[in-house]
Amino acid sequence: MATNHYRLYGAPTIFPGESISSWLQRLSQQQGISIEKLFFHAGAKAPKDYDFVGLAGGLARIINMSGLPSQRFGIVYAVVRATQRTKPLQLQVRKDKERRPVSGVCPKCLDGDHSPYYRIEWRFKFWKYCPTHNLPLMTACGKCKRDVLLDREILLSINPPPSLAYCPNCLSKFAHSNDVTVDDTLRFAEKMSVQRNLMAGIIKGYCMIAPHQKK
Numbered sequence: 001m002a003t004n005h006y007r008l009y010g011a012p013t014i015f016p017g018e019s020i021s022s023w024l025q026r027l028s029q030q031q032g033i034s035i036e037k038l039f040f041h042a043g044a045k046a047p048k049d050y051d052f053v054g055l056a057g058g059l060a061r062i063i064n065m066s067g068l069p070s071q072r073f074g075i076v077y078a079v080v081r082a083t084q085r086t087k088p089l090q091l092q093v094r095k096d097k098e099r100r101p102v103s104g105v106c107p108k109c110l111d112g113d114h115s116p117y118y119r120i121e122w123r124f125k126f127w128k129y130c131p132t133h134n135l136p137l138m139t140a141c142g143k144c145k146r147d148v149l150l151d152r153e154i155l156l157s158i159n160p161p162p163s164l165a166y167c168p169n170c171l172s173k174f175a176h177s178n179d180v181t182v183d184d185t186l187r188f189a190e191k192m193s194v195q196r197n198l199m200a201g202i203i204k205g206y207c208m209i210a211p212h213q214k215k
Contacts, residue, residue: 051120126198
């Protein structure tokens with residue numbers, strides 16, 4: 001029977017800007033139980049898309065059970081709140097043809113993480129480039145060409161990948177193809193500025209416009 005007195009000892013902290021689906025994957029792996037079981041112990045049913053349900057109900061109880069302060073979830077909460085209120089933004093959320101949640105990935109970000117995790121901005125279609133590495137996000141595994149689905153137990157499957165840096169389908173490590181190169185052109189910089197401003201607007205409600213020098 002579900003109980004709100006269940007405690008998740010040693011729960012991993014959420015990284016700045018980490019998506020809820022990513023944190024729940026790492027939490028379920030650390031606890032050795034499925035995400036559905038986490039919600040069961042919180043007295044709730046697991047939603048279809050963990051990233052956009054808001055910090056209430058079962059998710060709020062899971063956070064409380066983990067012993068983490070709710071302030072650490074401030075960024076993802078702001079993103080969820082803005083998305084729930086804005087229809088055009090809802091259409092920007094990455095999903096496959098069957099409306100299942102998917103994520104873009106930056107292999108170099110994942111490769112540099114001490115504990116690989118997915119960023120909340122990777123869930124949006126307008127976030128096409130990694131501002132850290134000046135590379136396009138991968139929208140599918142480079143080897144098996146399948147989307148990175150988030151509606152399944154990635155890290156607790158029968159043959160789980162070592163971490164979120166690996167494709168949940170073919171278990172190969174995410175990597176850009178050899179023909180993908182860094183782009184530092186002015187036009188590319190402008191595209192990066194646009195997506196940064198869009199994300200800032202979602203989180204803060206406003207953004208700073210810093211136009212690039214034009215010829």
